[in-house]
Amino acid sequence: MTSPRPDLEPDASLSRAEMESLQRDIAAAAVFDDDLAFDPTLLSNPLAAAAGGADGDQPIVAGVDQSFLTNDEGEQDRALSAVVAMQGGEVLERVHAITPLESPYIPGLLSFREGRPILAALEKLSVDPDLLLFDGSGRIHFRQAGIATHMGVVLDVPAIGIAKSLLCGEPREDTADRSEGTRIAIEADDSVDAPAGTVLGYAVQTRQYDSPNRYINPLYVSPGHRVGAETAADIALALAASYKLPEPVRLADSEATAAKPGGED
Template sequence: MRPANPEFLPDPALDRGEMEDLQFEVADAADWTDAFDFDPANVSLGTEASLTGERPLVAGVDQAFLGEEAVSAIVLMRGGEVVERVHAVTDLDIPYIPGLLSFREGGPIVAAFEQLSSDPDLVVFDGSGRIHFRQAGLATHLGVVFDVPSVGVAKNLLCGRTAEDVDGRPEGWRTDVVADSSVENAAPEDRIGHAYQSRQYDSEPIINPLYVSPGHRVSVPTATELVSRLCGGYKLPEPTREADAYADEAKGEYA
């Protein structure tokens, strides 16, 4: 799979100002409406008879690290079946800087994408999409680079604020994440994602919610609906769970 918009590739050689300028350009190019060919109702880990069409190909993306190298893993699934796994091991050129994750990890992920033999219908990233200081997190940045429908799923809230308190919510609960002064080029109270309680225990320990946001070619409500269809009783979506496990497996081969 090759980049459709190589002019947006994250270049770690840029200075911080140039990186942020590129992120603004990425956000301008991003489409936060539902612009895909599959039926969201057919996104499922099962084979229930109510599904009327072919399951879309969903890719999960995650990474493991070996010192200053990244093991970037992509697992492609159709329903609950893994159909392809690829990984790439590449150098990390810059340290982690909040808000600039795509410039640290984007190149390694692009290297893994280039090994995929099939184009996914949807990509789920372990990282933010529109919930980002410049509305251009990892899922948005690489979604635009490959022009692929994408969703970001983060474990922590990078910016913005939740419309309601998130503590101890029941499984299936969600609330808006809205823009505040930390989100540039957004109107106050713009909805940029959801806090989504994908799983919860009846007693301690309480599980914290996920922070789901559109990357590219997916709307806010649809992004969360897609993630809810992919969790399968776990906190994280199955494609990224599989990618996390595969990244660790591949890391073991090199370690």
């Protein structure tokens, strides 16, 4: 995969103010409505998917995740970006790239630390994904431009952010101990560059224990680019077949560890 918008690629040499300004440009360019080249119900309807055939209408969905490598001083100095492309529940391709880290971790500026390593891994893919799922935020972001939005716009590919914790915004209801399949809207508050009450995404309960004594936290799912918030939540639920994480992201997470030299943690 190559970028049609190199002018919007993350640049770690920018100042913080310049990074935030670029994120606002990214958000302005993003499309937070469905603009998909496939029928998203294929991901949740096994009969429809089977009718599409292995090489038919089924979309190729790629999960993206990262791990980090340390130098002799124990400092993180390289990122290992892993991508797993799937179609019809089967893995088509696994790729990864190891690249230097150019920026420290700064909340809200994750794409400037991990974006270029991710682009390096995606360049190795021989298939063209119809949809990208990122371990991180999309529109649920201070400037509506999390890593899924940034990468989605740069590549002009539909993208969804799948985050394990809430970066910003406010849930409409309590998200604790919800039943499987529940979704609760996350609205913009005064921490977000959006009108108050704007639906940024959803807290999605993909899995839940059948026990009164413990519960699984929801995922925070938001559109990155060319996907609406409702469809993003639908897709996250459809692809979380057996585990909390949607399968492409879960496998990318495993690949990001397994591909380390020596398979180290």
